[in-house]
Amino acid sequence: MTTIKEIAKKAGVSPGTVSKALSGRKDVSPITKRRIRKIAEELGYIPNFIARSLVTNKTHTIGLVTPYLGNPALFDRVRGVQNRCISSHYILITCLNEGEFKEEAMQIETLLSRKVDGLIITPSGESEELRSLIMKIECPVVLMSEMIEGLDYDFSGEDDYEGGKIATEYLITLGHRDIAYFGNSPDIYSDRCILKGYKDTLERYAIPYRSKHIFWGNTEKNTLEDNIEKLLSMPEPPTGIICWSDIIAIGVLNKLESMGKKVPGDISVVGYDNIEMLSLFHIPLTTIGQPNFLIGQKAVELLLERIENRETKEPARKVIFKPELIVRNSTGPVKSMVEK
Amino acid sequence: MTTIKEIAKKAGVSPGTVSKALSGRKDVSPITKRRIRKIAEELGYIPNFIARSLVTNKTHTIGLVTPYLGNPALFDRVRGVQNRCISSHYILITCLNEGEFKEEAMQIETLLSRKVDGLIITPSGESEELRSLIMKIECPVVLMSEMIEGLDYDFSGEDDYEGGKIATEYLITLGHRDIAYFGNSPDIYSDRCILKGYKDTLERYAIPYRSKHIFWGNTEKNTLEDNIEKLLSMPEPPTGIICWSDIIAIGVLNKLESMGKKVPGDISVVGYDNIEMLSLFHIPLTTIGQPNFLIGQKAVELLLERIENRETKEPARKVIFKPELIVRNSTGPVKSMVEK
DNA sequence: TTTTTTATCTAAAACGATTTTATTCTATCT
DNA sequence: AGATAGAATAAAATCGTTTTAGATAAAAAA
Numbered sequence: 001m002t003t004i005k006e007i008a009k010k011a012g013v014s015p016g017t018v019s020k021a022l023s024g025r026k027d028v029s030p031i032t033k034r035r036i037r038k039i040a041e042e043l044g045y046i047p048n049f050i051a052r053s054l055v056t057n058k059t060h061t062i063g064l065v066t067p068y069l070g071n072p073a074l075f076d077r078v079r080g081v082q083n084r085c086i087s088s089h090y091i092l093i094t095c096l097n098e099g100e101f102k103e104e105a106m107q108i109e110t111l112l113s114r115k116v117d118g119l120i121i122t123p124s125g126e127s128e129e130l131r132s133l134i135m136k137i138e139c140p141v142v143l144m145s146e147m148i149e150g151l152d153y154d155f156s157g158e159d160d161y162e163g164g165k166i167a168t169e170y171l172i173t174l175g176h177r178d179i180a181y182f183g184n185s186p187d188i189y190s191d192r193c194i195l196k197g198y199k200d201t202l203e204r205y206a207i208p209y210r211s212k213h214i215f216w217g218n219t220e221k222n223t224l225e226d227n228i229e230k231l232l233s234m235p236e237p238p239t240g241i242i243c244w245s246d247i248i249a250i251g252v253l254n255k256l257e258s259m260g261k262k263v264p265g266d267i268s269v270v271g272y273d274n275i276e277m278l279s280l281f282h283i284p285l286t287t288i289g290q291p292n293f294l295i296g297q298k299a300v301e302l303l304l305e306r307i308e309n310r311e312t313k314e315p316a317r318k319v320i321f322k323p324e325l326i327v328r329n330s331t332g333p334v335k336s337m338v339e340k
Numbered sequence: 341m342t343t344i345k346e347i348a349k350k351a352g353v354s355p356g357t358v359s360k361a362l363s364g365r366k367d368v369s370p371i372t373k374r375r376i377r378k379i380a381e382e383l384g385y386i387p388n389f390i391a392r393s394l395v396t397n398k399t400h401t402i403g404l405v406t407p408y409l410g411n412p413a414l415f416d417r418v419r420g421v422q423n424r425c426i427s428s429h430y431i432l433i434t435c436l437n438e439g440e441f442k443e444e445a446m447q448i449e450t451l452l453s454r455k456v457d458g459l460i461i462t463p464s465g466e467s468e469e470l471r472s473l474i475m476k477i478e479c480p481v482v483l484m485s486e487m488i489e490g491l492d493y494d495f496s497g498e499d500d501y502e503g504g505k506i507a508t509e510y511l512i513t514l515g516h517r518d519i520a521y522f523g524n525s526p527d528i529y530s531d532r533c534i535l536k537g538y539k540d541t542l543e544r545y546a547i548p549y550r551s552k553h554i555f556w557g558n559t560e561k562n563t564l565e566d567n568i569e570k571l572l573s574m575p576e577p578p579t580g581i582i583c584w585s586d587i588i589a590i591g592v593l594n595k596l597e598s599m600g601k602k603v604p605g606d607i608s609v610v611g612y613d614n615i616e617m618l619s620l621f622h623i624p625l626t627t628i629g630q631p632n633f634l635i636g637q638k639a640v641e642l643l644l645e646r647i648e649n650r651e652t653k654e655p656a657r658k659v660i661f662k663p664e665l666i667v668r669n670s671t672g673p674v675k676s677m678v679e680k
Numbered sequence: 681t682t683t684t685t686t687a688t689c690t691a692a693a694a695c696g697a698t699t700t701t702a703t704t705c706t707a708t709c710t
Numbered sequence: 711a712g713a714t715a716g717a718a719t720a721a722a723a724t725c726g727t728t729t730t731a732g733a734t735a736a737a738a739a740a
Contacts, residue, residue, distance in 0.1 A: 005696075015721095027719085047453055048455065050399065050454070050455050051696035051725090052696080054726070083436075093431055093433055110431065113387055113389045115388065115390050250620060275617070281622070343725095355727080360729095388725090388726050393727090394697090395728045397695075
């Protein structure tokens with residue numbers, strides 16, 4: 001492996017000069033610079049980033065910690081992060097976890113140990129442990145997609161409160177009055193946001209909020225099917241369902257069909273995430289979409305600004321993208337209206 | 341930031357001792373070891389991996405270079421890699437590219453500069469440039485999913501020749517005789533493998549191979565729709581189509597339907613990749629599946645073996661997973677047989 | 681008691697760059 | 711010619727570890 005020292009010896013100059021010549025700084029004559037570069041080229045010199053990082057105290061590396069949870073929408077966000085990193089010559093280390101604090105904590109520590117210049121975190125929940133762990137981090141941190149209440153960090157994500165509002169409003173304008181919400185877990189910030197959007201909208205339309213219309217669970221836990229059965233066995237079952245994710249929505253659709261319900265004839269279903277491929281589902285899914293790729297890119301931009309002028313003690317900036325309603329065929333006017 | 345030196349000062353020992361105490365090697369008494377560890381804990385010491393790497397010449401990092409090309413199946417492979425890395429306490433740096441040599445070359449150089457311990461590469465093609473670039477790499481290399489002819493490296497991937505055979509054989513047993521192949525590009529190794537499996541199977545069943553039944557292109561290039569039109573305007577259009585990917589298959593299905601063709605009534609379509617979500621398509625897609633997650637994991641395993649006992653000059657090992665036919669509803673018996 | 685062994689620890693040299701300070705050499709100006 | 715400024719380079723310090731060789735003291739063997 002070629003080092004600066006070897007180049008120096010071959011060129012008959014000191015290592016310091018070689019360093020300056022290669023990194024193109026002042027202080028070295030054009031003639032020697034050219035000569036040194038030629039020798040480096042011949043020797044196939046590849047700079048040692050590790051050694052450089054040790055002295056400059058910058059690794060040009062950023063870390064990403066995020067739960068996977070089987071949601072394909074994540075990958076667009078990761079690709080956005082990836083893409084924006086590369087275009088600024090930063091390297092990305094991605095750590096996917098399963099939403100458990102211990103795992104998450106280990107990943108963060110690993111990344112700190114690697115001396116990343118900054119960290120993008122999608123927190124898996126809002127435990128006190130996690131909050132205090134994040135506050136201890138010394139490098140710049142940007143939160144992506146999920147906020148943690150009480151932590152004032154830069155943020156890039158979507159406005160889930162708005163998403164909840166839009167979805168609910170849409171169903172209401174279709175004539176629905178009994179609307180259920182299928183969330184994943186009340187521990188998740190976005191879940192609570194959507195729910196709040198849902199509640200507030202009901203209130204705005206003077207529709208009473210019923211806690212029995214709220215269901216928690218996901219496909220993995222298999223709670224979904226039970227919940228649908230519970231829902232259908234209600235005296236006046238809801239005619240619309242809003243889901244926390246497209247994945248949950250698909251589970252809901254499948255279970256409804258297997259129980260002989262027609263969508264959107266009997267029940268309307270709204271998903272969340274706009275997973276492109278689900279437009280190909282035999283009942284194309286109405287859903288709320290966010291610009292995931294952009295969210296990822298923006299997270300990196302916020303982070304790089306902090307990294308590159310570290311002194312800025314600007315207040316935290318929240319970049320919040322508006323969600324968009326994508327109407328397809330899993331939603332329709334409420335039955336009673338059609339019959340009129 | 342706490343360093344070993346500071347711990348040493350506080351504990352009244354030398355830095356060397358601290359290093360040994362923390363990494364749990366011999367040569368330090370249980371009492372001092374405990375004392376040092378306690379101090380490190382109190383000070384919130386996080387080891388500096390960069391500095392360690394510089395002296396040990398190991399980064400516990402592996403690099404992954406792979407084209408993205410809009411294929412979601414990739415992510416399962418990446419997750420497999422990711423997963424296996426973490427379980428061995430290695431860190432993964434993922435570089436997605438768009439299948440261009442220059443980009444690929446830059447990414448490889450970046451990773452080498454970062455002193456990765458090993459590299460997993462899914463080559464984007466088989467150019468001479470790429471071949472010689474890879475041969476210059478000094479750290480262990482494993483190829484994933486795509487081989488390069490003439491390069492004898494460890495490999496983890498699927499048997500696409502077999503995949504081509506299975507798909508073709510299946511259509512033949514359904515009575516199809518005129519079968520088209522929709523590939524992406526003849527530059528891609530897997531594409532050629534599937535095609536070869538297709539050809540050999542035709543031959544085995546004494547069905548003449550017709551070059552006009554082979555189409556190249558993908559959804560992005562928009563060549564797909566033209567190709568379908570071309571295909572349908574043939575005097576005796578094929579009754580079966582085998583596609584290089586599920587994504588292409590979906591494009592084919594959509595175009596066929598928009599031209600009034602019934603699938604599988606008029607034409608049968610076989611995809612490739614088994615993208616889980618496409619089982620939800622209104623015509624559930626028959627496809628060839630590979631264990632993507634496993635392929636990723638295995639690639640890491642092969643690599644780690646090379647990394648951890650570097651002296652082994654064992655010949656390259658090829659781990660080739662058998663593809664599996666997943667029959668759903670986009671394929672059926674050929675029309676003429678049904679009519680009989 | 682003396683010698684040998686063993687356990688524990690220190691000191692110093694790496695690792696491969698960057699960066700700061702010192703030095704040499706030229707060229708210019710009086 | 712001598713002083714001096716400026717450019718080009720050399721030399722040395724540094725980054726935070728690991729690792730090696732050597733020193734010291736206590737324990738074991740002679």
